[in-house]
Amino acid sequence: MTGASGTAWWRVRRRELLAELGERDCAYAYDLATLRHQARAMRGLGSVSRVLYALKANPHPAILRAVREEGCGFECVSPGEVERVHEAVPGVQPDEILFTPNFAPRAEYRWALERGIRVTVDNAAILRDWSGLFEGREIFLRLDAAGGRGHHEKVRTGGRHSKFGVPPEEFAELPRAVAASGARVTGLHAHGGSGHFDPAGWAEPARVLAAEAARYPGVRILNLGGGFGVAAAPGEAPMDLAALDAALAPFAAGAPGFEIWIEPGRYVAAGAGVLLARVTQVKRKGEECYVGVATGMNSLIRPALYGAYHEIVNLSRLDAPATVRCTVVGPVCESGDELGRGRLLPPCAEGDVMLIADAGAYGRSMASHYNLRAPAPEIVVGG
Numbered sequence: 001m002t003g004a005s006g007t008a009w010w011r012v013r014r015r016e017l018l019a020e021l022g023e024r025d026c027a028y029a030y031d032l033a034t035l036r037h038q039a040r041a042m043r044g045l046g047s048v049s050r051v052l053y054a055l056k057a058n059p060h061p062a063i064l065r066a067v068r069e070e071g072c073g074f075e076c077v078s079p080g081e082v083e084r085v086h087e088a089v090p091g092v093q094p095d096e097i098l099f100t101p102n103f104a105p106r107a108e109y110r111w112a113l114e115r116g117i118r119v120t121v122d123n124a125a126i127l128r129d130w131s132g133l134f135e136g137r138e139i140f141l142r143l144d145a146a147g148g149r150g151h152h153e154k155v156r157t158g159g160r161h162s163k164f165g166v167p168p169e170e171f172a173e174l175p176r177a178v179a180a181s182g183a184r185v186t187g188l189h190a191h192g193g194s195g196h197f198d199p200a201g202w203a204e205p206a207r208v209l210a211a212e213a214a215r216y217p218g219v220r221i222l223n224l225g226g227g228f229g230v231a232a233a234p235g236e237a238p239m240d241l242a243a244l245d246a247a248l249a250p251f252a253a254g255a256p257g258f259e260i261w262i263e264p265g266r267y268v269a270a271g272a273g274v275l276l277a278r279v280t281q282v283k284r285k286g287e288e289c290y291v292g293v294a295t296g297m298n299s300l301i302r303p304a305l306y307g308a309y310h311e312i313v314n315l316s317r318l319d320a321p322a323t324v325r326c327t328v329v330g331p332v333c334e335s336g337d338e339l340g341r342g343r344l345l346p347p348c349a350e351g352d353v354m355l356i357a358d359a360g361a362y363g364r365s366m367a368s369h370y371n372l373r374a375p376a377p378e379i380v381v382g383g
Contacts, residue, residue, distance in 0.1 A: 008357065009031050009033070009034050009271075009272075009382075010029075010031070010274050010315075010355060010357065011318065013031070013381065013382070014315060014318055016381060016382075017029055017274070017276065017315065017353075017355070017381065018315065018316070018353060020379055020381055021276050021353060024276075024377070025277065025278050025280075025294035025295070026275070026276060026277040026278065026293070026294045026295040026299065026376040026377075027275075027276050027376050027377050027378065027379050028273055028274070028275055028276075028299075028359065028360075028363060028364050028376050028377070028378045028379070029273065029274050029276060029378075029379050029380075029381050030058075030060065030062070030063065030272055030273045030360055030378065030379070030380050030381065031272050031273075031381055031382045032062060032063070032066045032272065032380060032382055033382050034271055034272040035063060035066055035067070035268060035269060035272035035360070036066055036069075036070055038264075038267060038268045038269075038271065038272065039051070039053070039066070039067050039070040039071075039072055039268050040070055041241060042072075042228075042262065042264050042267065042268065043070060043071050043072070044241075045241060045244065045245045045248070045262075046245055046249070047245050047246075047248035047249040047251070047252040047253075047260055048245075048248065048252075048260050048261070048262055049221075049252070049259035049260055049261060050073060050221075050259065050260075050261045050262075051071070051072045051073070051261075051262055051263075051264065052072065052073045052074055052075040052098055052223075052261060052262070052263045053067040053072045053073070053074055053075065053263075053264065053265065053268060054075045054226050054263045054264065054265030054266075055074055055075060055076050055077070055081040055084065055085065055265075056077055056081065056265060056362075056365060057265030057266050057268070057269045057270075057360075057361035057362055057365065058265075058269040058273070058360055058361050058362075058363070058364065058365050059081060059084050059088075059365060060364070060378055060380075061084070061087070061088035062380045063269060063272075064084070064085060064088040064089055065088060065089055067268065068089050068092065068096075072268075073096040073097065073098070074092075074096060074097050074098070075097075075098050075100055075226075075263040075265075076097055076098070076099050076100070077099075077100050077101055077102065078101065078104075078108070079108055079111055079112070082097060082099060082112065082115075082117065085097060094115060094116035094117045094118075095116075095118070097117050097118075098117075098118050098119075098120065098140065098223070098263075099112040099117050099118065099119045099120065100119075100120040100140075100142070100189070101119070101120075102122060102163065102164060103123075103163065106126075106130055106133065109121075109126075109130075109133060109134075110133060113133070113134075113137055118138060118139065118140060118186075118187075119137075119139055119140070120139070120140040120141070120142050120187075120189050120223075121134075121139050121140070121141055121142065121183075122141070122142035122143075122164060122165050122166055122189075123166065124166055124170050124173070124174050124177040125177075127177040127178055127180065127181040127183065128177045128180055128181070130181075132182075133181075134181040134182060134183035135181065135182035135183070136182055136183075136184070137182075137183050137184070138183070138184050138186050139183045139184070139185060139186070139187075140185070140186070140187035140188065140189045140221070140223060141166065141174065141178075141185055141187075141188055141189065141216075142164065142165050142166065142188075142189040142190065142191070143165055143166050143168075143171065143188060143189070143190055143208070143209065143212060144162070144164065144165030144166060144167050144168060144190070145165070145168075145188075145190040145205040145208035145209055145212070164191070165190070165191075171212060171215075174215070175215045175216065178216070184218050185216040185218055185219055186218050186219060186220060186221060187219060187220070187221035187222070187223055187261070188209040188212060188213055188216070188219055188221070188222055188223065189209075189223040189224075189225065190205035190206075190208065190209055190223070190224060190225060191224070191225025191226065191227060191263070192205060192225070192227065193227050194226065194227035194266065195227060195229050195230070195266070196227060196229050197228075197229035197237070197239050197240070199240070199243045199244040199246075199247035199248075200247070201227070202224045202225075202244060202247065202248060202262075203247040203248060203251075205224060205225075206222055206224055206248060206251045206260070207251075209222045209224075210222060210251055210254075210258065213256075213258070219258075220256075220258060220259055221258065221259045221260075221261055222251060222258045222259070222260055222261070223261040223262075223263065224248070224260065224261065224262055224263075225262065225263050226262060226263040226264045226265050226266070226267065228244075228262075228264050228266070228267035229267075230266055230267055230270045230271065230358060230361075232270075232308075232309050232310060232311065232357070232358045233309040239267070248260055265361055265362075266361035266362060268361075269360040269361040270358045270359070270360050270361040270362075271357075271358055271360060272360040273358075273359045273360020273361070273363060274355050274356060274357055274358075274359055274360070275295070275299060275300055275355070275356040275359040275363060275376060276315065276353055276354070276355055276356075276376075277293035277294045277295050277299075277330075277353070277354050277356070277376070278293065278294045278350075278351055278352065278353055278354070279291060279292065279293055279294075279348050279349060279350055279351060279352040279353075279354060280292045280293060280294050280331065280350065281350065282348055282349070282350070288327065289324055289325065289326040289327070290326065290327050290328075290329055291326045291327070291328050291329070291345065291348045291354070292329050292330070292331065293328060293329070293330060293331075293339070293354050294330075294331065295330055295331070295373070295375065295376050296329060296330010296331055296332045296337040296338075296339060297330055297332050297334065297336065297337045297339075297370070298330070298332050298367060298368055298369065298370045298371065298373045298374075298375050299330075299363065299364070299367050299375040299376040300339060300356060300359055300363050300367070301366050301367070301368070302362055302363070302366070303338060303339055303340065304334070304336040304337065304338065305366075309340075310339065310340060310356045310357055310358055310359060311356075311357040311358065312328050312339060312340045312343050312345070312354060312355070312356050312357070313345070313354070313355050313357070314345050314346050314348055314352050314353075314354055314355075315352075315353045315354065315355040316351075316352040316353045317346045317348075317352060320346035320347075321346060322344040322345050322346055323344070323346065323347070324344070324345055324346065324347055324348075325342055325343065325344055325345075326342075326343055326344075326345050326348070327340070327341045327342065327343070328340045328341075328343060328345075328354065328356075331371075331373065332370060332371050332373065333371055339356055340356070364376065364378055
């Protein structure tokens with residue numbers, strides 16, 4: 001992620017990052033100035049009425065306070081995430097939070113509703129079967145209106161083989177289930193997947209939701225989810241926000257004039273974070289060169305889980321010629337514990353600090369203690 005100067009923030013702040021790492025073997029580092037810049041870019045979309053930060057991307061308290069200060073609300077998928085917002089952001093109001101559970105137990109819906117928090121429902125069966133729970137409540141409906149999009153099958157949240165959303169064949173009967181529940185539908189929601197760049201990925205579901213809104217007189221909000229692509233691989237063009245804005249403008253301006261909501265997570269947080277890890281060993285096996293670092297898929301599982309690309313540099317030797325093609329691996333006892341394969345790096349040595357870029361989203365939040373190895377701790381390096 002590059003700033004206005006065209007230079008990645010971590011290049012400019014290299015010495016500070018090395019100093020902040022100190023004697024640690026690894027750490028996540030977050031630059032709040034970059035995070036704020038990304039949040040403002042989302043808030044600057046003229047067609048969008050409201051931006052909800054998707055907490056699952058990164059729930060660090062400093063990040064939550066920063067996005068709230070930039071005018072964002074919060075999209076939460078568990079009671080724990082809602083509680084984290086309340087702990088981190090004093091004075092947050094119930095209408096600043098949208099609770100979007102999926103296959104959660106009945107008690108979680110009741111818990112949110114009792115606190116005055118809007119909930120999203122994506123299963124007609126619970127409207128019919130959970131008698132009285134939604135009576136008189138204001139809810140959103142999540143429709144499978146976007147198809148499956150995204151950079152990997154595991155991040156496609158629309159289509160027949162995804163567990164999310166009311167399927168299209170139930171759209172016509174859904175109002176009957178709503179009526180039976182006694183709920184009031186004020187918003188329709190769709191999210192097809194993550195990590196794509198085509199504005200049609202949001203304009204097409206907006207068209208479907210706008211058409212379906214005719215079934216629900218109280219609907220004033222079209223929530224188009226998130227999934228905005230982050231340019232990470234070499235030669236990958238960034239998301240064209242102007243084109244996205246233009247694609248959504250007709251829905252915001254046309255009759256009856258909907259509010260357009262979006263839920264960015266990775267777009268806001270990814271570039272604001274890096275994972276720092278010291279080199280532990282270097283090994284050659286024939287023509288293969290392996291550079292081992294102090295943490296791996298226990299801290300950043302995206303490469304193993306999604307085949308995700310993250311730029312990797314030797315921060316200790318940032319300006320040295322990159323002459324060795326290496327695979328960067330962690331200490332976890334799995335063949336899939338690779339952070340990057342076939343990367344050109346300068347000759348690396350034990351103690352060097354490697355930097356894995358665009359790791360501010362779905363990094364620490366998806367980390368584990370697998371092999372009983374603690375994931376990388378977190379530090380904030382700038383506001």
